[in-house]
Amino acid sequence: MSKNQKRVLKLAIVFAVMFGITPAANAMHIMEGYLPPKYCIIWGAICLPFLVAGYFSLKKTISENRKSITIIAMAGAFIFVISSLKIPSVTGSCSHMTGTGLGAILFGAGAVSILGIIVLIFQAILLAHGGLTSLGANTFSMAIAGPLVSFGIYKLCQKLKVHRHVGIFLAAAIGDLFTYCVTSIQLALAYPSETGGIAASAVKFLAVFAPTQVPLAIIEGILSVVIIIGLETYAKSELTGLGFIKAGEK
Amino acid sequence: MVKNVILSVIFLVALILILLKERKYCLRKCRANNHQHGASHKHGEWISIDFYSYASQIRGWNPVFKVSFAVALVILCIVLDNPYVSLIVIIAMAYLTIVRGGLAAREYLSVLMIPAAFIIISIFTIVIDISKEPAGHFNLHMGFFYIFTFKAKLEQGLLLMLKVFAAVSALQMMTLSTPSSEIIYVLRRSHIPKLIVELMNMIYRFIFILLDVSAKMKNSALSRHGYCDLKTSWHTFGRIAGNMLVISLKKANAYYDAMEARCYDGELVFFEEYKKIDKKLVISSVGFLIFLSIFPWITI
Numbered sequence A: 001m002s003k004n005q006k007r008v009l010k011l012a013i014v015f016a017v018m019f020g021i022t023p024a025a026n027a028m029h030i031m032e033g034y035l036p037p038k039y040c041i042i043w044g045a046i047c048l049p050f051l052v053a054g055y056f057s058l059k060k061t062i063s064e065n066r067k068s069i070t071i072i073a074m075a076g077a078f079i080f081v082i083s084s085l086k087i088p089s090v091t092g093s094c095s096h097m098t099g100t101g102l103g104a105i106l107f108g109a110g111a112v113s114i115l116g117i118i119v120l121i122f123q124a125i126l127l128a129h130g131g132l133t134s135l136g137a138n139t140f141s142m143a144i145a146g147p148l149v150s151f152g153i154y155k156l157c158q159k160l161k162v163h164r165h166v167g168i169f170l171a172a173a174i175g176d177l178f179t180y181c182v183t184s185i186q187l188a189l190a191y192p193s194e195t196g197g198i199a200a201s202a203v204k205f206l207a208v209f210a211p212t213q214v215p216l217a218i219i220e221g222i223l224s225v226v227i228i229i230g231l232e233t234y235a236k237s238e239l240t241g242l243g244f245i246k247a248g249e250k
Numbered sequence B: 001m002v003k004n005v006i007l008s009v010i011f012l013v014a015l016i017l018i019l020l021k022e023r024k025y026c027l028r029k030c031r032a033n034n035h036q037h038g039a040s041h042k043h044g045e046w047i048s049i050d051f052y053s054y055a056s057q058i059r060g061w062n063p064v065f066k067v068s069f070a071v072a073l074v075i076l077c078i079v080l081d082n083p084y085v086s087l088i089v090i091i092a093m094a095y096l097t098i099v100r101g102g103l104a105a106r107e108y109l110s111v112l113m114i115p116a117a118f119i120i121i122s123i124f125t126i127v128i129d130i131s132k133e134p135a136g137h138f139n140l141h142m143g144f145f146y147i148f149t150f151k152a153k154l155e156q157g158l159l160l161m162l163k164v165f166a167a168v169s170a171l172q173m174m175t176l177s178t179p180s181s182e183i184i185y186v187l188r189r190s191h192i193p194k195l196i197v198e199l200m201n202m203i204y205r206f207i208f209i210l211l212d213v214s215a216k217m218k219n220s221a222l223s224r225h226g227y228c229d230l231k232t233s234w235h236t237f238g239r240i241a242g243n244m245l246v247i248s249l250k251k252a253n254a255y256y257d258a259m260e261a262r263c264y265d266g267e268l269v270f271f272e273e274y275k276k277i278d279k280k281l282v283i284s285s286v287g288f289l290i291f292l293s294i295f296p297w298i299t300i
Helices: A003-021 A037-064 A068-084 A100-107 A109-127 A135-159 A164-190 A197-234 A236-242 B002-035 B038-042 B045-055 B063-080 B083-100 B105-112 B116-127 B151-175 B180-189 B194-223 B230-261 B279-299
Strands: B129-131 B138-141 B146-149
Touching: A037 A068, A037 A109, A037 A135, A037 A164, A037 B063, A037 B194, A068 A100, A068 A109, A068 B194, A068 B230, A100 A109, A100 A135, A100 A164, A100 A197, A109 A135, A109 B045, A109 B151, A109 B180, A109 B194, A135 A164, A164 A197, A197 A236, A197 B116, A197 B129, A197 B230, B002 B151, B045 B105, B063 B083, B063 B151, B063 B180, B063 B279, B083 B105, B083 B151, B083 B279, B105 B151, B116 B151, B180 B194, B194 B230
Parallel strands: none
Antiparallel strands: B129 B146, B138 B146
């Protein structure tokens, strides 16, 4: 082994140790200052139509029934608190749910886009997760792409008459995985690999974040099902109010 | 350029040392908390940021000034992309938060270290490359393939780390000295739609109500062996989350009635302290921003 190789090996060992001591598996919030200015603006612009649509749909809901404003605000607070609760785990590492998949199933994908951006702002201000310049990219991956996929899969499973709990598991888990893929692609677009370009870079990011994100997606799916089971047992009337269980079902 | 690399490496080593030390401290703190009763355990990093922002000695500065100063600094950091600018920003923000704001250095570091894991992993990913042939300046044979990197890539990664920390510390200067309600006030002043500001105001208040609820439920679950093993604790977690939704819906109705009873007609108006803009402060910060933006051209 040459001197250089030894040096790299040492560096790799340091990083392996770092992985070992910081198993913090948060949802992948892109940090403040990480993206070049071009991408901050592009992702913000991509989010805009979704946010505008979400804003108008919210406005319509509220003008039809003023009372719904507190329920919508509570839904936002609920998503925030769910995402800030520590998931119980064996090693004592800190992992959190994203909560947006569950939010999309319960409240619909349209409402989650606006609630999602507000929750992301509070996560940046109160939890130091994410940032203001990366808000556009984070909003797209966590408040738009992920919830849309979750909602779509949930509806699809309903159509195909898959068991409701399986559908919820799939919706929450795949929505989470999709968020992680979108974030990896966002990172790869901003920092393409020297030899393989954007695709190679995307594969690298996917591989590096897989050990934390894949188990997290499965846990998120399981927990979403447990939450829904709890709700179905104790709070049928509230769920009917949200439109989750159609009147007369079950 | 060698200077840049040395600078960044020193920074990286310091970072790792701080991280290790911080982790030990956190573990000890967690253990101490577990030995006490659970009631004191409802705090996390996030509540502490809210708490510090109210306790900060520079809370009296005008919030519009603070927010625009922080945003301008973040934008300067990512547009200029210069290691010296980043370093100056890191030092200046530490000075503002620790010396002027009166926050303990240890607490400041622990807040700054929250995103460290993500930063280090993602920068590591940018720096390395994988291929079947040893193509870079540094190659590591892994059996079937090589992990390799270039000197330029290493340098890019280290500079990126400096930049991210500068931007994060500028943001933290804002969040650690400006309570959320004042930040929302600034957003309203900048003509964000009224409905969204309204929702933000409510969500901010509801977050603390729900956190209180969840802390209470967690306490009672703990006292009934709700977390005795992993399977039970997942069940408990799910039940708490589900219950929380039910309670939040019930409370939402009650709050609407309460607001209605106080003549709510679509606008929440809060008392806002008028904070004078300190002219000296504005002049010196604008000077600082101008200095930073011409800095790259002076040094070359």
